[in-house]
Amino acid sequence: MDVERLTNQVRRNCDISDARHAGLYSICGLALRLRDLYKWTRRLLPWQEDEAGLVLEWIGNKEDQWESMAEEDFGPLSIGSHTFDPFDTEAVNAALAPHGLFYGAGYAYSLKPTFFLAVVIDRECVHGKVVWQLGRELARDLLTLPAFSQDDQVVLRTEAARMFVWDQMIYVRSAGRPALAFALNECCALSDINPDSLRPHLDTIMAVQRHAYIRHELGEIAEEIFDRDIWRQMLSDFPHTPVELLIRTLKDALADTGPDGPLRYFIEQRSRAGLGFYMAFGSGLTPLLFGPLKTAFDAFMHYPDWDAMTQAVDDAHRSAATYTREIIDLYAAASQGKGLPWAQAAIEKTLQTRGILR
Structure with a gap:
């Protein structure tokens, strides 16, 4: 060849x-x-x-x-x-x-x-x-x-x-810095996010983070609440809009909080570093949609309570599932005569109702 x-x-x-x-x-x-x-x-x-x-x-x-x-x-x-x-x-x-x-x-x-x-x-x-x-x-x-x-x-x-995880650490959002510091301390006994300090530990960090990437994909394969064909059609119908960002976030959240996702895996493995990296690198929309998950982890960093984290993940999954079904119903109404502009406005209104989009 x-x-x-x-x-x-x-x-x-x-x-x-x-x-x-x-x-x-x-x-x-x-x-x-x-x-x-x-x-x-x-x-x-x-x-x-x-x-x-x-x-x-x-x-x-x-x-x-x-x-x-x-x-x-x-x-x-x-x-x-x-x-x-x-x-x-x-x-x-x-x-x-x-x-x-x-x-x-x-x-x-x-x-x-x-x-x-x-x-x-x-x-x-x-x-x-x-x-x-x-x-x-x-x-x-x-x-x-x-x-x-x-x-x-x-x-x-x-x-x-x-390359991806390196950039995530270097350009981490300010809101994610406490979780990243927690993860690095648990993973590598590092007390800062200085690039010179991080370099020797990238392999160790990747040994943890690879499970997040693999388990996310396994979670997506297993996830059935947000039908993949409907999800893809919605991506095609609402490109570069708040709706696209929302449905991507919901799909990811369902995968990550599901039975095969990374959050369940890190809890089962009692991986504090894994949880820390996950919470540090989460998308900007995730904590707005699933605030209780962040609240539980903020407490976990000071007083680790695995049962409380499990409950928070359960709650986040139920919340994501409920919201997803609401979005799918609104999208279905578009094909029943109301049209895509109506569906986009209706879905974006759900973000406004939740105080996420103004």
């Missing part, structure tokens, strides 16, 4: 996707994603930074390349004498299995096509699902996704995950 040819084909599709969808991001968001992509191309460690001039020159060249590719179509993949559709992941990975490679393709945020190719490190079974642990990435796009599910399997992208 010609690995170089395949790598170039996947990279080309990555560039086409990025060229078409770079406009999805804010200027700041795009800059951060380009920085990650630059680091990957230069094989830099998460904390390493090149001179700004070099990075800006590379970004300029990348944007010129995108401009020339935006109208191109995704190309097929060649493996041996066979040609594959770039979204036929099952067939591609069946062909790649003897070569120790794994291929990923699908749709990410705002239904952006995403592709990558990586070396397989390990394959294990967790809760009856295959979990792939990947190493060096040969091709990737703008998205630094630590893990995802594909073909009913879980894929952990180790390179991307290390």
Whole structure:
């Protein structure tokens, strides 16, 4: 098999996707994603930074390349004498299995096509699902996704995950700093969030955080309250709106608080560090929707009460399920004649009622 040819084909599709969808991001968001992509191309460690001039020159060249590719179509993949559709992941990975490679393709945020190719490190079974642990990435796009599910399997992208968790720690929200400090103390006996102090402990931190990524994906696979087809259609119908943010948060919350999710796992394992990292890195909307979970953890940091945390997770799951059913009912009314604009307004009103959206 010609690995170089395949790598170039996947990279080309990555560039086409990025060229078409770079406009999805804010200027700041795009800059951060380009920085990650630059680091990957230069094989830099998460904390390493090149001179700004070099990075800006590379970004300029990348944007010129995108401009020339935006109208191109995704190309097929060649493996041996066979040609594959770039979204036929099952067939591609069946062909790649003897070569120790794994291929990923699908749709990410705002239904952006995403592709990558990586070396397989390990394959294990967790809760009856295959979990792939990947190493060096040969091709990737703008998205630094630590893990995802594909073909009913879980894929952990180790390179991307290390970069992802590093940035989460360095750019943690002020509201998440106490939880991060708690987690780092439990995990590594660290008393500060200084980058120089964090570097030697990244492997230890990843040993904890990998379970959060894997269990989140397992939770999503098992989660049945928010039907995946309905969820995807809603993402397509309400892109770049508060509704999109809400339904993503609800889907994540159902997965994370469900029986197979990371919160249950960390409680079962009595992992204080795992709980701390989870609460530190939660999305900005999560504590607004599930305040009692944050309240319980704030108390837990001073007086660990596992039963209280279990109850808080139970309550959060029930709350997420109730809210999800309410949102689905409003969305269903749109198809019964009220229309999507009405549904969007009605769903956003639920955020206003909860004091989240003004």
